[in-house]
Amino acid sequence: MLEQGKIYIGTSRKPDDSINKPEYLELKYGNRHGLITGATGTGKTVTLQILAESFSNAGVPVFAADVKGDLSGIGAMGEFKDFLDKRAKEIGFSDYEFQEFPVIFWDLFGEKGHRVRTTLTEMGPLLLSRLINASDAQEGVINIAFKIADEGGLPLLDLKDFQALLNYMGENATEFSNKFGFISKASVGSIQRELLILEQQGATKFFSEPALKITDIMRTTNDGRGAISVLAADKLMMNPRLYATFLLWLLSELFEELPEVGDPEKPKLVFFFDEAHLLFNDAPRVLVERVEQVVRLIRSKGVGVYFVTQNPMDVPPTVLAQLGNRVQHALRAYTPNEQKAVKTAADTFRPNPDFDCADVITNLGTGEALVSTIEAKGAPSIVQRTLVRPPSSRLGPITDAERQQVMSVSPVKGLYDEDFDRESAFEILTRKAEQAAQQSQAPAPEEQKTTGTIGGWTLPGFGTEDAPQPEVKQQKRSGYQRETVVEAAMKSAARSVATAVGAAIVRGILGSLTGRRR
Template sequence: MYKDGKIWVANNENGEKVFLLPKMANRHGLIAGATGTGKTVTLKVLAEGFSDMGVPVFLADVKGDLSGMVSEGRDSEDMQTRIRRFGLDEAHFSYTKYPATFWDVFGKEGIPLRTTVSEMGPLLLSRILGLNDLQRDILSITFKIADDNDLLLVDTKDLKAMLNYISENNKEFAADYGNISKVSIAAIVRAIVSLEIEGADKFFFEPALNIRDFFTTGEGGKGMINILDSTSLINNGTLYATFLLWMLSELFETLPEVGDLDKPKMVFFFDEAHLLFADTPKLLMDKIEQVVKLIRSKGVGIYFVTQNPRDIPDGVLAQLGNKIQHALRAYTPSDMKAVKVAADSFRENPAFKTADVIQELGTGEAVCSLLDEDGIPTVVEKVSILPPQSLMGGIDDSLREKEIKQSVLYSKYYEAEDPDSAYEFLERKGLADAEAKAKLKAEEEAAKAKAKEEAAAARAKEKEEAAEARKKKQAAKSVGNAVAGTVGREVGKTFGGKFGKFGKTLGGNLGASLGRGILSTLFKV
């Protein structure tokens, strides 16, 4: 509840009001406690207070019970009991509805919330896909090759097309980018297909979210409460966590440095915060810690909602100045250790033992330490959280649909767009390469056919010339034989006259041989 320029969060055991100071709200915070101890009520009270002071809020609605913020609260015996306990009257408390914009990665329970593969980046995408170090490096190289070739990676089909292109041409890329294993690329593609089967591919599309659209106000100047329906998204804890980290990175990279402000520019509440840090690679954990440390200077406050402070890494927990711890139950030695960790995160109060009080808290009660005017954590004290002014629980589908379609952002983000990007470019390139290859093949085949025809013509000519030569030789032989016969006969007559029959035969053979030899020389070709 917003009162006197501060957020009235609770009353302590002495009935004194406990306030969260707006100028300390960007120092981040923690809301912790076991299931059913009142974390959601605390979150709603803080969110309503920020909205009342004109600060936009982002909520991840994991259980579906935060949508009631668009409706006025309903009176009940329990609410009246709580109102009387805090001494509230109509001047200080009234059931109120708050301006809200509903978002949904899957586009079912809110305005579709999208980004592009390029904007998500290889580090966060590797976490979603569950890649090992080698595969993550190859994915980073893929992004680098895409950047070097001015190829935009919008959706998952762009990324798959790029990976397949690199796989087919990995030898060409090896000199500039190192060896790229086809086996590793195949594993990455399979992981992407698995993500598509789960429906997460709907998240990677245009128009991508402009994070500045969160920074709006509603009726009466109240800060817009952006509610991300996470009832389905939470089924994939890695996707849920990575998505929230992406938004945090977007804020960090988009917003300018503003230093300390009188009130934050925006406040984020991350429910089920332990999922943000589970199985997180060191490289990503270092980035998270860096963002949490530095984003406060950009006017953004982050509040983690989880069961136990030990769900949060020490490097992040140390940055959380405002802490509200609901009850924890200790049934085992491990549980007792968890209680002690929670108690040790507070500044000690000499009036009680914090670990004992944490185990004795009832629903709606908490131990609390908020930053004072000098940014110093107050001594821990036991408090009772105020009741929320908006509706506890969810709303019906008809009211949700009405709120979604009335949003000024509905028309901007509702229809998905598929721009000309890497997939389309590589598809055109593939067709062009195929056409060029087909043309080259046709030219080669034509050249081969022409060479074959020329060879056949040459062989025919050679054959013809050979036949002609044979004819000439045959003609020469015939003439030679005739002449040789005549010469032989004449010589034979001469020899025969002198030497008788033997001389005639010898002279005929000799004359024929002489005639053939002479004519063979004369008619040789």
């Protein structure tokens, strides 16, 4: 049943229920992306598990989100169960044996796996706007903030960096508006409130350092198997937008960092996106276009993306058209919308003259699916009604003790478990604000500047670091007295000094308004 260069999915059967033939996914087409769909309890997670096992055995690293905790069993040896043994015999799977797989557990919160982090700079303004569900005006302010940080040498690593930058922008909104466009203090305040909500939801643990290195989810073992990175997402699902944004960020990072490889003999990485509908729910058009672009182009980087969701209609048509490998589990059709979903699912397959897809989809049993994969010349195979093979690893979650045991021998142990907080925007802006406050209490300098510099870029509002000059004062006189020649000369000199000071102040103000360096 197992063949070199192919992943065994299961065995199809004819309309009379007799065994037909093995169904495979060819490794060289594993980067053509895929879709696993079906109602709750129909076997989607088990299908994901057996595909991840097979890719790992073929030397392909895998990244998958564990939404319910069931996928964690892939890191433990399989156990005998009657129904698994029955399925293996039913489909003629004579090579069936139990196995455990090399797993690396990850967790944004650091509770069930190694910490996963990134920085706000790496996240970028588009994904951050999506994360806080920003309006158009707020997204504009976020883009300006990233521009100011980039030009001013202000690293944005965590949420406190961004909060400090927003405070600074609000205090100097007029100066920045003249250079970058209108900055509404109301928009700044709204963004700050959304960031506070993110902070309360635990996002502070995600935005920090050390940031995840893509190479650490693309590891292989000494015996040539691909490591399976399992992201604990049961708690993360309490904030669906953070979950979807994180996985989209990870896809974007893979797209940007990996080199072009064309069509390799096997994928460099396979990425499973469970509960994929969360990525597209209420997503702005620009974000959907970004997903479409990444999915379309990341194939040439050797990465296969497999979306796992209940309904094929959860995925936009432009993305759905790029998913060549399909596994469709049972769908229910009690309502008009569900009936429409069944028809949509049936229409995405290359028809089989032996049965009607729409009828079969509603009558599939647990662990049974309609399967169509990319075959010779890149064309989809004729859809087959397939009994999915049983997994070799444990079916169901592992215990906490077993999880800790796996983590204790992990190849990334100690790399991400401790926080690291280097100097960034928060520290720089705080220090400059303190310096400005100290200067404001010092004697007024001869020439008062309204700008300072950070990272070689002129920023408003911090004052000057020049040494203060002595202030020129005149003593009051009582009554009328004739001026002497010396007194007249002194007054003339004082007027010249005042004129020079006034000109310097005007130059400083104009310089700050036009954004020119002084």
